[in-house]
Amino acid sequence: MALYAIGDTHLSLGSDKPMDVFGGGWMGYVDKLRQGFSCVEAEDAVVLCGDLSWGMSLNEAREDFAFLDSLPGRKLLMKGNHDYWWTTASKMNQFFKENGFSTLEILHNNCHIYGEVALCGTRGWFYEEDRGEHSAKIFNRELIRLEASLKAGGEREKFCFLHYPPLYQGYRCQEIIDLMERYGVSRCYYGHLHGGSHRLAISGRQGTVEYHLVAADYLGFRPEKILP
Ligand SMILES: [Fe+2]
Ligand SMILES: [Fe+2]
Numbered sequence: 001m002a003l004y005a006i007g008d009t010h011l012s013l014g015s016d017k018p019m020d021v022f023g024g025g026w027m028g029y030v031d032k033l034r035q036g037f038s039c040v041e042a043e044d045a046v047v048l049c050g051d052l053s054w055g056m057s058l059n060e061a062r063e064d065f066a067f068l069d070s071l072p073g074r075k076l077l078m079k080g081n082h083d084y085w086w087t088t089a090s091k092m093n094q095f096f097k098e099n100g101f102s103t104l105e106i107l108h109n110n111c112h113i114y115g116e117v118a119l120c121g122t123r124g125w126f127y128e129e130d131r132g133e134h135s136a137k138i139f140n141r142e143l144i145r146l147e148a149s150l151k152a153g154g155e156r157e158k159f160c161f162l163h164y165p166p167l168y169q170g171y172r173c174q175e176i177i178d179l180m181e182r183y184g185v186s187r188c189y190y191g192h193l194h195g196g197s198h199r200l201a202i203s204g205r206q207g208t209v210e211y212h213l214v215a216a217d218y219l220g221f222r223p224e225k226i227l228p
Contacts, residue, residue, distance in 0.1 A: 003114050004040060004073070004223035007049030007163065007191020008080065008215045009033060014063035017054040022195070025217045030067070036222035037071040044073040045114055046223050047107065049191040049214055050080025050123060050163030058095045061085040069101040076107040079123045080163040080192065107161065109145055111152040117227065118153025120185070121161030122146045125173050126192065143175055150183035159226070160185040160209075164192050167211060169200040181208050189226065191215040 010019050011030065019026040040046060052068070055061025068075055079086045086092070089106050096104045105112070111120045122145040150158060166176045166188065180188060187210045193201050194217055201213040214224050 001115070002041070002044045002225055003117075003119075003227035004044060004046040005049060005161065005189045005212075005214045005226050006036075006046065006216050006219055006221075006223040007078075007189075008051040008194065008217070009048065009064075009068070010051055010054065010082070010216070011061075011064035011067060012054040013067055015055050015060050024195070025220065029216070029221055032221035033216065034071065036220070037073070039225070040071065040073040040223060042072050045076060045112075045119075046071075046073045047076045047119060047121075047161050047189065048078060049121075049161050049189060050078045051082045051191060052077060052080065053085060054082065055085045058085050058087065058092065062099065065096065065099065065101050065104060069096075069103050071103075073103065075104050076112055076119065077104055078107050078121060078161055078163060081123070081126075109148060111149045111158075113156070114227065116156060118150075118156040118158045119161065120146070120149040120153050120158050120183075122149060124162035124164035124166060124176060124190065126164040126168075126171075139175075143179065146176060146179050147183075150179060150185070153183070158183060158185045160188045162188065162190045165190045165201060165211075165213065167202040167206060168193070169202065177207065177209070185209050187212065187226070189214050189224075193218070
């Protein structure tokens with residue numbers, strides 16, 4: 001049994017938003033993902049750190065879910081800033097059930113236990129979003145979600161999965177970092193950064209947390225094994 005993480009699959013099998021136009025690593029990325037998942041076994045778990053499908057609704061994203069479901073392992077789905085299909089957990093779970101997508105689960109307002117480790121997380125926050133009145137509400141909601149998820153982890157070791165990087169060159173989301181440190185998170189995995197932004201990513205230990213970028217194009221579309 002192993003645990004993996006990867007973000008930003010940016011699938012569009014049922015809609016017309018191919019990522020190949022970005023060239024470089026994105027050329028043939030669906031095949032690369034399929035190939036990248038070949039190291040994953042059925043009993044493994046993979047945390048998918050947001051920006052999963054360009055579909056605007058569950059129906060539009062159906063083919064993307066079918067693709068994800070066809071890959072080996074249990075997949076824990078998180079919300080990114082492009083996941084417009086995202087709706088309530090009960091609607092998503094119902095949709096997965098009706099379509100027979102038996103390997104897809106939601107990591108949102110909850111935590112999953114993997115062995116001795118609690119897998120916590122939420123979308124997070126990034127400097128691209130301003131903090132006007134409306135944004136402040138969303139930001140606070142993210143903090144509440146993250147704290148609820150960390151609390152649900154109890155006394156276990158905790159890994160925190162975010163879509164947005166809490167740290168970036170010249171940017172620090174102190175409120176999120178404080179929560180992770182207060183609840184004893186040992187590692188944080190995040191996505192969102194693509195192409196040239198990779199070189200501005202921060203990885204390694206900062207304070208008491210170890211940070212890792214797991215955006216698909218950064219990983220060469222191969223999920224990163226994070227626990228044996
Ligand atoms: Fe992305
Ligand atoms: Fe993103």
